[in-house]
Amino acid sequence: MVTVMPQHTRTGRPRSVAADAAILQATRAALVELGWSKLTMGDVAARAGVAKTTLYRRWTNKNEMVVDAVAVLFDELELPDRGSLLADVEGVVLQFAALLNRPEAKTALMAVVAESTRDDALRERVRSALVDRQKRLVVTGRERAQARGELPYEDDPCETSRTTDLIFDVVAGAVVHRALVSAEPVDEEWARRFTRLLVSGLGSLQDSP
Amino acid sequence: MVTVMPQHTRTGRPRSVAADAAILQATRAALVELGWSKLTMGDVAARAGVAKTTLYRRWTNKNEMVVDAVAVLFDELELPDRGSLLADVEGVVLQFAALLNRPEAKTALMAVVAESTRDDALRERVRSALVDRQKRLVVTGRERAQARGELPYEDDPCETSRTTDLIFDVVAGAVVHRALVSAEPVDEEWARRFTRLLVSGLGSLQDSP
DNA sequence: CCAGTTACGCTACGACGCGTAGCGAAAGGC
DNA sequence: GCCTTTCGCTACGCGTCGTAGCGTAACTGG
Incomplete structure (x- = not known):
């Protein structure tokens, strides 16, 4: 959903996938050393060994580029099965905390969210690259707890969806x-x-409806 | 705690309190129209009817100024007594949500937090102007619930402090x-x-220690 | 193999915001 | 009245942004 198509538009020189990777890695490195506000496009280009124009051919601005650069960090989150809902939640909380301790993650996440309040395209990118992708943790944790008998099964899918959203916002928030x-x-x-x-x-x- | 002293340094021309108010109001207006990233010091100065240098005499940079500009918005939050802990919490949640709907609040809060991850002075300003000031809501809500018998009294002040911090982060987060x-x-x-x-x-x- | 198409590196550029310096004037305290 | 500090104003150097234009490189289809 995040990269829709293999945009090999049929003809012409293809985009360098090595450049893509180098740019995103350079972006994360620049975030570590400089933080969000002092990160510049020229600096990232120099670190990646590409021209500044190459960056602008891929992303319209700094925000979109940084979202893609940090999104992969959040994909590293897992939900190890520790045997109980309590232990599972505690494990993912500590994992998430460790991620937020990384300087490139903390400075970028908040900055991108701040910008997304005034940029519809960016908000949609945050939703698809971060929010929707990580809700999987809540869904699987819930299913495990139901299989263990710790949580009751829910038949209303609408109710399930709202509860998932609620838990996600409570934990992550x-x-x-x-x-x-x-x-x-x-x-x-x-x-x-x-x-x-x-x-x-x-x-x-469950006791009180 | 936010303004430490009446800095009437005894001699010389005193700072214009009218200018202070005009600058902060202009900052909020600029946040509404332009958002965080497009807000410029020159623009705020023009709106406030003061010189740009006057801004730099009061704040070292954009971040510090914006924190002061939005901090007063958070002071408007109240905890109306609705008779039960449930109703009180629900009321303050909706109040907080209404505040975060205001464009000047949402764009500024996240941006300032993002910058504070790399700026110790700013982080301290955020803590004193926003975090510590609004914990009062949790403290009074807790006391009310204890007076009503909804929550037990706690004798360990250290334990109380940690619970207060936890609830604050859960609700606000x-x-x-x-x-x-x-x-x-x-x-x-x-x-x-x-x-x-x-x-x-x-x-x-309370049941399980 | 060659023509067409697209990406790339490089350079240069105008526009703009930042934060500072220096000035004369204004507004207070002693 | 003298001293001190703030004020408005102008001007400046610096850095970043995002774009344009060029020649070259890479890949495709005939």
Whole structure:
């Protein structure tokens, strides 16, 4: 969904896939060293060993390029099966926290979201490259918990979808807010507290409609 | 805590308080029309009817100025007593969502947080002007719930502090993530779902240590 | 093999915002 | 009245943006 077609438009010189990879890697390196605000297109081009014009042939601006550069980092997140819903959530929280500790991730994520509030195309790119892709973690975690009998099966797909969205925003939002806004460490103790709060909330929700 | 001293440094021409107000108001207006990335110091100065140098006498850069400009918006948040913890939380969630719907708030908040990941002074300013100031909502909500008997009293002040921080990050984080990252509306239905999840989690936490 | 098409590297350019310096004038305190 | 600080104004060097134009490289179809 993110790259729609192999845009080998049939004729002419094809785009260098090596340049694509080099540019995205150079973007992440520049984010680490310089951060978002001091990252320049010329600098990225120099690091990647390509011309600045090559960047503009692929992305319309800095924002779109950075989204693609950091999206792959979020794909590394996994949901290891630890045997219980509590342990699974705690594991993914700590993984997400580790990711947000990487300087290229934290500085880029917030900046891109900030820009996306005024850029419809960018917002859609954030949604498809980050939000929708990572909801898979919630879906699989939920299915595992249902298979274990920790959570009841839900027959209304609309209800399921809304619950998934809610959990996703609560988990990701709490971790991001703790790490970047409050600027406090997401350590094991915090992860344990948060996980207990969330899971006990999910467990006791079934009783009261 | 945000403005430490009445910096009337004893001698010389005093700073124009009218200019202060005009600059901050002009900053918010520019954020509405232009957003974060296209906001320029020269533009703000022109709107405020002051010289650009006057801005640099007060703030070292754009970031610091914008934090002060939007901090007052967050001070408008209140915790109206609606009779129950559930209703109180739901009320403040909707208030916060309405605030994040304002273009000057959403574009500025994320951008400033993004910059604060690489700027210690700015991070401290965000903490004192936004985070610490709004934790008051959690503290009073908790006290009210304890007075009503909805939540037990806690004697360990360290434990209380950590729980306050946790709830703050969960509430603020979930709303921000829903509104700005997922870019979905924080309507009454979502607020009700989220609030039920959080409050039932808080309620059932007492049973298991 | 050759013509057509597209990507590439390179250079140069205008436009614009940043942040600073220097000036004379204004507004307070002692 | 003298001193101190702020104010508006102008001007400046610096860096980045995003684009245009060129000759060359890579790949395709006839």
